[in-house]
Each structure stands twice: as structure tokens, then as C-alpha cells.
């Protein structure tokens with residue numbers, strides 16, 4: 001297992017080409033946010049926008065639209081119960097993030113099935129939170145596309161059948177091979193498994209142990225994958241590293257780090273990375 005380090009940031013985050021427009025930086029659709037968990041999809045969408053995705057649309061329960069737009073006017077929105085609109089939108093995006101706050105009721109399952117049936121091989125699909133729990137419960141056929149699963153340890157137990165105590169690197173790698181795609185097992189020192197290798201995140205702290213931290217990571221991965229499309233695995237690794245690197249910097253002066261603070265710090269952090277040379281220590285606050 002390789003130890004991830006700061007180099008992954010410079011490999012992925014490059015200065016933006018000036019000959020460009022919003023379409024150059026990818027279209028992301030985030031699906032989730034039921035009547036109970038609107039905050040989750042707002043945090044995920046905030047992360048995707050602040051990570052620099054060109055166009056971001058949210059499919060959620062209409063109950064959350066005003067709150068979403070109050071926080072994030074940059075995002076467009078559709079009702080996730082509207083199968084026709086959802087089907088049309090899935091076809092128009094590069095990247096789908098599904099699961100933050102989706103819930104596990106019948107309507108949530110119907111949304112998941114619609115999205116999974118529509119994705120194509122060229123798309124990246126980030127599968128998080130409730131979408132993982134639903135998949136584990138219902139054993140649905142998997143979505144087409146480059147899949148990135150982002151379970152915490154309990155969600156990984158549900159999906160892989162491995163009890164948390166049995167989630168060793170060897171067992172996790174074997175479960176990833178059976179599942180396909182990329183798997184981030186989120187915990188203190190997250191582990192990442194892909195067919196091309198495995199990585200351990202050596203940074204991050206208990207200041208991050210707060211609801212919405214994973215929703216934010218899922219949105220960041222979506223934003224990075226949509227924008228830095230040449231290598232989706234590298235893009236997901238860079239997002240994972242950046243998420244905890246920013247949290248560590250904030251935690252120097254804070255007891256707890258709030259998920260939206262990571263998103264709000266992203267543009268300055270990414271600018272520093274894009275400008276930095278190989279020996280430069282990346283810090284957005286100094």
C-alpha cells in the first residue's frame with residue numbers, strides 16, 4: 001500500500017487554460033437530499049462548485065431548493081421525483097455524485113434505479129452514503145461508468161460483507177476486485193483501493209469527525225473528476241488528499257472543522273497548489 005503525499009496535488013491541480021469556458025471544466029449532477037437530509041446534498045454541491053466544476057446541478061427533494069439557493073446560487077436544481085427531467089440530465093453530464101442524504105425509502109430507491117439505468121461508460125459515478133446502503137440492501141445491477149465508491153467503515157461492511165474488524169488491506173483489495181471501480185474506505189487514515197493499486201491517507205484528524213464531512217468529500221471528488229478528466233483515479237486521490245490537508249490547516253487553530261469551511265477554503269488552496277513548485281510547502285493561510 002502506497003502512502004499518499006502532497007505530490008498528488010501538483011500532479012492533478014494545474015493552472016486553468018485561459019482559452020476556456022464553463023463547459024471546459026465539466027458538468028456535475030449531484031443526486032440526494034431527501035426531506036430529512038437536505039443539508040447533505042447542499043454540502044456536497046457546495047464542494048463541487050468551490051472545487052471548480054464548470055456547471056453543477058442538484059437533483060433533490062423540492063423541499064430543499066430555497067435552502068440550497070440561499071447557500072449556493074451557482075447551482076441549478078431539479079426535482080428528483082421527476083423521472084423525465086432526471087433521465088435527461090444524467091445524459092448531459094460528465095460526472096454524477098449520488099447518495100449524500102438520498103435516504104433509503106422507496107422513493108430514494110426509485111431515484112437510484114433511474115440514475116443507474118441511464119449512466120454511460122464514459123461517465124464517472126461517485127456512489128456515496130445512502131446509495132451505498134441501498135445497493136447493499138437491494139443488490140441492484142451496478143451503474144455503467146467509472147465507479148468510485150466512498151463508504152465509511154459501516155457502509156463498507158454493508159456493501160462488502162466484511163465486518164469492520166475484518167477490513168484488512170488484503171480483504172479490502174479482494175472485495176474491490178469483485179466489485180470493480182475504486183473504493184475509498186473512509187476512517188481515520190482512509191484507505192483507497194483500485195485495480196491499479198492501493199493508497200493510505202496519512203493526514204486528517206478527529207477535528208473532521210462531524211456530520212457532512214463525507215458529503216463534502218463526495219462533492220469534491222465529483223468536482224475534481226469532472227474538471228481533471230485525464231485520470232479519474234488520480235483526480236479522486238487528489239480530492240481525498242486536499243480534503244484532509246485543508247482540514248489539517250484549519251485544525252491548527254480550530255477544535256473542530258466544519259465541512260463547509262473546507263469547501264470555502266478550496267479556491268485559495270487550489271490556487272496555491274497550481275502556483276507551487278516541487279519543493280514548496282502548500283499552505284493557503286500563509
Ligand SMILES: NC(=O)C1=CN([C@@H]2O[C@H](COP(=O)(O)OP(=O)(O)OC[C@H]3O[C@@H](n4cnc5c(N)ncnc54)[C@H](O)[C@@H]3O)[C@@H](O)[C@H]2O)[C@@H](O)CC1
Nearest residue numbers: 037038039040099100101102129130152153154187211212
Ligand atoms: N446534514 C445532513 O443532512 C447529513 C446527512 N447525512 C446523510 O445521512 C445518511 C445516513 O448516513 P450516516 O453515515 O449518518 O448513517 P449510517 O447509518 O449509514 O452510518 C452510521 C453508522 O455507522 C457506524 N460507523 C462505524 N464506523 C463508522 C465510520 N468510520 N464512520 C461513520 N460511521 C461509522 C456508526 O456508528 C453508525 O452506527 C447519508 O445519506 C448521509 O449522506 C450525514 O452525512 C450527516 C449529515
Ligand SMILES: Nc1ncnc2c1ncn2[C@@H]1O[C@H](COP(=O)(O)OP(=O)(O)O)[C@@H](O)[C@H]1O
Nearest residue numbers: 152186187188204205206209211212213214215
Ligand atoms: N477521526 C478522524 N480522523 C480523520 N478523518 C476523519 C475522522 N473522522 C471522520 N473523518 C473523515 O470524515 C469523513 C466522514 O465521512 P462520513 O462518515 O461519510 O460523513 P457524513 O456522511 O456525515 O458526511 C471521511 O472522509 C472520514 O475519513
Ligand SMILES: [Mg+2]
Nearest residue numbers: 129152214215
Ligand atoms: Mg457519509
